[in-house]
Amino acid sequence: MAKWMAYSMAKKLALGGAGAVAGLGGAVAWTLDQEVRADLVLHPPSMPWTHSGVIDSLDHDSIRRGFQVYKQVCAACHSMRYLAFRNLLGVSHTEEEVKGIAEEEQVLDGPAEDGEMFMRPGKPSDYFPKPFANDAAAAAANNGAIPPDLSFIVLARHGGEDYIYHLLNGYCDPPAGIDLREGQYFNPYFPGGAIGMAPPIYNEIIEYDDGTPATQSQVAKDVCTFLTWAASPEHDMRKKMAIKALTILTLLAFPAYYMKRHKWSVIKSRKILYTPRIESSA
Numbered sequence: 689m690a691k692w693m694a695y696s697m698a699k700k701l702a703l704g705g706a707g708a709v710a711g712l713g714g715a716v717a718w719t720l721d722q723e724v725r726a727d728l729v730l731h732p733p734s735m736p737w738t739h740s741g742v743i744d745s746l747d748h749d750s751i752r753r754g755f756q757v758y759k760q761v762c763a764a765c766h767s768m769r770y771l772a773f774r775n776l777l778g779v780s781h782t783e784e785e786v787k788g789i790a791e792e793e794q795v796l797d798g799p800a801e802d803g804e805m806f807m808r809p810g811k812p813s814d815y816f817p818k819p820f821a822n823d824a825a826a827a828a829a830n831n832g833a834i835p836p837d838l839s840f841i842v843l844a845r846h847g848g849e850d851y852i853y854h855l856l857n858g859y860c861d862p863p864a865g866i867d868l869r870e871g872q873y874f875n876p877y878f879p880g881g882a883i884g885m886a887p888p889i890y891n892e893i894i895e896y897d898d899g900t901p902a903t904q905s906q907v908a909k910d911v912c913t914f915l916t917w918a919a920s921p922e923h924d925m926r927k928k929m930a931i932k933a934l935t936i937l938t939l940l941a942f943p944a945y946y947m948k949r950h951k952w953s954v955i956k957s958r959k960i961l962y963t964p965r966i967e968s969s970a
Contacts, residue, residue, distance in 0.1 A: 732847045754910040769818060770815070770840070830885075849912040857905065
């Protein structure tokens with residue numbers, strides 16, 4: 689510090705200017721590097737989801753349609769091993785509907801009294817069935833690629849539901865210079881561009897029970913909403929609790945501020961002096 693103070697004003701200005709120019713140059717170089725960096729992965733833009741707001745809840749009609757898409761399209765290859773039929777109760781389906789959906793599946797149970805395993809109709813407490821017995825069977829049926837479990841896929845992928853939406857709608861012809869192996873497809877949103885999953889959805893691939901037109905974008909939006917709920921079933925409750933907590937904290941802020949000023953203003957502004965006692969000489 690003493691050495692710096694010994695410098696003349698001109699030298700101080702020169703050193704300060706040099707440091708500012710160096711810092712500005714480094715910031716500009718870093719920004720340009722980020723802007724021109726080549727990347728084979730196309731980052732998904734953000735979509736205006738109805739549940740993306742601070743106090744916005746999930747579209748439960750869309751969750752119901754998304755489950756229909758998963759059941760009729762995605763469940764042939766992808767599992768959701770951490771989701772049970774009972775999780776749909778009160779969210780997208782009634783109790784009778786959940787029981788009916790579960791009973792459509794045959795579940796391995798047992799052992800019975802004779803020690804043998806047996807098949808029975810599903811119950812609401814059962815988890816979604818897996819399309820393949822194990823990963824080896826899944827890879828053998830999909831050209832060596834193992835379809836990922838979709839239970840938490842929204843949280844497991846950068847971009848969340850935006851990534852899944854654009855992945856479902858992003859299939860296109862590969863650009864010049866990119867060769868794909870047999871059984872691969874090009875999708876710029878998938879890392880590397882080459883994906884083993886064929887385009888899974890298209891217009892009118894299913895017929896919605898509520899009569900909603902099953903366009904490709906609508907199907908992708910509904911299944912993304914369903915997968916968002918599956919990954920975060922507490923989504924709506926979390927936002928409800930946040931609203932309640934913020935309301936209570938706001939109401940408590942005013943009396944807390946008043947009490948702070950009323951009780952502590954005197955203590956903070958007081959001055960304590962200590963006058964030592966003067967001993968009288970004997």
